[in-house]
Amino acid sequence: MAKLELAVIFGGVSSEHEVSLMSATSIIENLSKEKYNIHMVGITKDGRWLLYRGDPSALADGSWEKDEQNVPAFLSPDSSVHGLLVLHQDGAQVLRLDAVFPALHGKNGEDGTIQGLFQLSGIPYVGCDTFSSAICMDKAVTHTLLSAANVEQAHYLWFYADRFDAAPDTIRNKIKARLDFPVFVKPCNAGSSVGVSRVDRFEDLDEAIRKASREDKKIIVEEGIKGQEVECAVLGNRDATASIVGEIGASAEFYDYDDKYINGTSQLYIPARIPDEAAEKVRETAVRVYRLLGCSGLARVDFFVTAEDHRVVLNEINTLPGFTSISMYPKLWMSMGLTYGELLDRLVEFALQAAGKLQCLD
Ligand SMILES: Nc1ncnc2c1ncn2[C@@H]1O[C@H](COP(=O)(O)OP(=O)(O)O)[C@@H](O)[C@H]1O
Ligand SMILES: [Mg+2]
Structure with a gap:
């Protein structure tokens, strides 16, 4: 079978640029070189698109950006092009693609923005479409939709940051009246x-709100849930299946950025140390919300299991979860017998299937 021309897109303008570089390195290293011609497309923090032809080991520390052979290249929204426009000094060349694998996280990568471009380009792409990506990216929208579907979540309220600037007391008082501390x-x-x-004390709310508003114009405040943090990997299109459940044993006060990527001291437990009924509820709920929100390809659905009575409380849905070989999403599938490379094949197959272009990669 002819090799598939596959672009792996990494970097991006989001606060998770570095995380994306780590995910992309693992993905590129583990994609079968017999099945795919891999084209590495990096997006710099200021939004420039470059076709990178160097060694994947230069991704993680950002040095790929300085490679002298980088050429500006970007996806064409014109579906008859069906690929990348590569801007060589002596003119543009088309690099036709069979599929795209976004190894991006967060803003512009996981929120439906780039998925809209994929859709226009007509090229099959790994993961959720514009609509489900956008819903899952926004915690207020996800919470609102899922409370209507009776999915248990932490008590919450949300507001626009400019509303807090204009009427801080109104917002502070609402938080105090509706939510028990600690809150997140x-x-x-x-x-x-x-x-x-x-935030453990009412007096410390303002500082936390200011910090959150540096990242987004919308803020959500949730009641803190006491319990274990567990995660479930969902894979597939309309017939998606759930993996076994994994647990994060955070080493810090909560599972923060340093704990996730810098210290490496948090523990993953696979399977999660929770009762069987709770694990079953997690898996069932994960697939239900995945289908409800129209996800496809993959998503990691995160929950808390409460300490006192083992209730299953949904936290969030990540449509492009961390994807290094030590990340929870691939580890959950690996613990069920798939290799990392097979998981990548499945994701590409689901992308082709969603676009009506299924090809068996075996
Ligand atoms: N309602 C909550 N109760 C307890 N811990 C929480 C709550 N919300 C968030 N956390 C902690 O903060 C971490 C990050 O929050 P999360 O909502 O997952 O945001 P992100 O999208 O940045 O991963 C979680 O992994 C968890 O450790
Ligand atoms: Mg999270």
Whole structure:
């Protein structure tokens, strides 16, 4: 079978640029070189698109950006092009693609923006479409939709940051009246715990709100849930399946950015140390919300299991979860017998299937 021309897109303008570089490195290293011709497309922090032809080991520290052979290249929204326009000095060349694998996280990568471009380009792409990506990116929208579907979540309220600037007492008093402390203050659109604070005292609310508002114009405040943090990997299109459940044993006060990517001291437990009924409820709820919100390809659905009575409380849905070989999403599938490379094949197959172009990669 002819090799598939596959672009892996990494970097991006989001606060998770560095995380994306780590995910992309693992993805590129593990994609089968027999099945795919891999084209590495990096997006710099200021939004420039470059076709990179160097060694993937230069991604993680950002040095790929300085490679002299980089050429400006970007996806064409013209579906008859069906690929990248590569801007060589002596003119533009078309690099036709069979599929795109976005190894991006957060803003512009996981929120439906770039998925809109994929859709226009007519090229099959890994992961959720514009609509479901946009819903899952915004914690206030996800919470609102899922409370209507009776999915248990932490008590919450959300507001625009400019409303807090204009009427801080109104917002402070609403938080005090409706939620028990500690609360978690978060930007509605971010990720990797950037801008997230745990607030134990009413007096410390303002500082946390200011921090969150540096990341997004919308803020969500949630009641703190006491319990274990567990995650479930969902894979597939309309017939998606759930993995076994994994647990994060955070080493810090909560699972913050340093704990996720810098210290490496948080523990992953696979399977999660929770009762069987709770694990079953997690898996069932994960697939239900995935289908409800129209997800496809993959998503990691995160929950808390309460300490006292093992209730299953949904936290969030990540449509492009961390994807290094030590990240929870691939580890959950690996613990069920798939290799990392097979998981990548499945994701490309689901992308082709969603676009009506299924090809078996075996
Ligand atoms: N309601 C909550 N109760 C307890 N811990 C929370 C709550 N919300 C967030 N956290 C903690 O903060 C971390 C980051 O919050 P999360 O909503 O997952 O944002 P992100 O999208 O940045 O990952 C979680 O992994 C968890 O440790
Ligand atoms: Mg999270």
